[in-house]
Amino acid sequence: MSKEITRKEFLTNTSKYAIGAVAGVAGLDILAGGKILAGTKNPTWPWPYQPLDPDTVRDRAHYLYYNGMACCAGVFGAILDSLKTVVGEPYTNLPSEIMYYGGGGGVGWGTLCGTLNGAAAIISLCVDKTNANKIINELWGWYCQAEFPSDTANDFAVQGKYTEKKYNDALPQNVSGSPLCHVSVTEWCITAQKKVGDIERKERCARLAGDVAAKTVEYLNALYAQQFTYTYVTPADIQQCLACHGPAVLNNVMTQLNCKTCHGDPHKPPAGVVLDNNNIPEDFLLSQNYPNPFNPSTKMQISVARPEKVSLIIYDVMGREVKRLINYDLMNAGKYTVDWDGTDNFGNKVASGIYFAKMTAGAFHMTKKMNLVK
Ligand code: HEC
Ligand code: HEC
Structure with missing residues (x-):
């Protein structure tokens, strides 16, 4: 009982032959060779399933x-x-x-x-x-x-x-x-x-x-068999990132892929910077270095109130950059200790004198004066 129509006929009468409505009794199974065969059942979705091996x-x-x-x-x-x-x-x-x-x-x-x-x-x-x-x-x-x-x-x-x-x-x-x-x-x-x-x-x-x-x-x-149980949960380390980056807070990430494959851990403190504790400080802060005066090295503590791009740079009295301790690195909230070993960006020991440490984090900036005495 299959009725053959030409492709041309079909194309010029698309509404008449709308798929699924052909004659109301039969669907289209084959669109090939310039001919359309209206024959077997037009299957409704989803298609039937039977257990397989x-x-x-x-x-x-x-x-x-x-x-x-x-x-x-x-x-x-x-x-x-x-x-x-x-x-x-x-x-x-x-x-x-x-x-x-x-x-x-x-x-x-x-x-x-x-x-x-x-x-x-x-x-x-x-x-x-x-x-x-x-x-x-x-x-x-x-x-x-x-x-x-x-x-x-x-x-x-x-x-x-x-x-x-x-x-x-x-x-x-x-x-x-x-x-x-x-x-x-x-x-x-x-x-x-x-x-x-x-x-x-x-x-x-x-x-x-x-x-x-x-x-x-x-x-x-x-x-x-109605025995399917759903077990997959997004792994904890990915969920931890999505807690901030997902729809609830920052809403800038839509993926379940493992973040670290591509990003590593972008919130890890930069080299030479140690997280003191996870207590979240109320404000951004650069504390006075200690010891001060110092020779040859000194420490300073920085407070990061929320994840931010942070810089900590040492300048000399002429305002020239001496050492970049933190280079616009993304840092999580926390208190950190940063060491300065009295060297410049090239690893050379710097001379005695006054230096300035400047911290920036978003709109925040603060400067402390330090004294290297040899
Ligand atoms: C406590 C909340 C928080 C958590 C947890 C968190 N992030 Fe972020 N992340 C931020 C904020 C805030 C920023 C800065 C604003 C921005 O870029 O969206 C940021 C920025 C980023 C950026 C952009 C960095 C850039 O250079 O611009 C990446 C990539 C990123 N996070 C990845 C991750 C990954 C991967 C994890 C899990 C290991 C993670 N984050 C966990 C809050 C968080
Ligand atoms: C297949 C690699 C890949 C994976 C996996 C991946 N990202 Fe990214 N992500 C990128 C690329 C590429 C960009 C755009 C360039 C950039 O900012 O690094 C980006 C951008 C971002 C940004 C910046 C968004 C903005 O609005 O500026 C954040 C935040 C981020 N990713 C977080 C995550 C988190 C969280 C995960 C895990 C849930 C993740 N990414 C998984 C490749 C990846």
């Missing part, structure tokens, strides 16, 4: 990785292929090639790991929005914290269980801490002492594809 998709994702699909379409295709077998329509009409672009973190850009991209797409096809977001969050969180390739993935290779046998030894494992392809691949290469082009790295990503495909199916099976 994690080991089957593991092997399939690993196989597809090497056979034209790479990581993203590999994971997507592995699960799709099982759905085609187990569920059939409407999955039979969907090409896994739609996910080609996700390989290498998105056409080689190293952004989101392709395995996660492919998994998220298939989850989004067969799970409602609220649950899909939860499962994807869980999957990405698991990916950041799990060791890859997993023991199971390595055992599969050692026991010769993969269809595609490119490399059969156990591979070194690591925790990437990031869903970014570039971070994940590079951290692994550093751990394994391999290059991106090495067969071990390719096999690592093939096994990773298997791990992610199998995990995705485990989650989907659990959700189907």
Whole structure:
């Protein structure tokens, strides 16, 4: 009972043939060869799911990785292929090639790991929005914290269980801490002492594809059986940063990525500066140096009332810069002790005389006079 119309006819009558409304009885399944076939059911989203076998998709994702699909379409295709077998329509009409672009973190850009991209797409096809977001969050969180390739993935290779046998030894494992392809691949290469082009790295990503495909199916099976439990929480060190930078206070950061991967700890006191205690002072302050007069070195205490860019610079009586002790560094609130060893910016001992220490922090500035007596 399929009715054929030409592409031209379709394009000139789009409203008449609006997708999903065709004849009210049939949807569009194929848009190809200049013809539109109105035939089988127009599936409503989300598409039906049936429990799948994690080991089957593991092997399939690993196989597809090497056979034209790479990581993203590999994971997507592995699960799709099982759905085609187990569920059939409407999955039979969907090409896994739609996910080609996700390989290498998105056409080689190293952004989101392709395995996660492919998994998220298939989850989004067969799970409602609220649950899909939860499962994807869980999957990405698991990916950041799990060791890859997993023991199971390595055992599969050692026991010769993969269809595609490119490399059969156990591979070194690591925790990437990031869903970014570039971070994940590079951290692994550093751990394994391999290059991106090495067969071990390719096999690592093939096994990773298997791990992610199998995990995705485990989650989907659990959700189907109404046994999915949500466990991922943002790690404490990231939450600590977001307590200020997230929506509650500064509202200038939107990410769950590990901040330290890119920023290190930008609030760490600069070299030579020691945090005395975490009690938050009421005001910014530069205290008088001690001892004073001094020879050859002296200390000063600074109070930082809130996170701010701080500078502490020593000048001579002519107003020339002698030593930059704190160089416009971002500092957390607290009281700190700073040492000056009586040298200039080049490490040379300075002469006896009067010096000025000037502290600035945002709009705050304060200067103290010091006396070096030799
Ligand atoms: C007590 C609140 C607080 C906490 C906790 C905190 N920050 Fe900040 N952070 C600030 C403030 C205030 C600034 C300065 C204003 C700004 O740039 O937004 C700042 C600035 C920054 C900047 C910009 C630096 C620059 O050079 O402009 C980065 C990056 C940053 N923080 C990262 C982090 C990271 C990573 C963490 C967790 C390790 C963290 N922050 C924890 C309050 C905080
Ligand atoms: C993938 C690398 C990456 C990660 C991970 C990352 N950042 Fe950033 N962040 C950047 C870059 C790049 C900038 C822009 C340049 C800059 O200011 O350093 C930036 C800017 C910032 C700024 C300045 C924002 C402004 O309005 O001036 C803050 C604050 C910041 N990041 C905090 C964080 C926190 C907190 C986290 C973790 C929750 C985090 N970042 C995770 C790369 C990253």
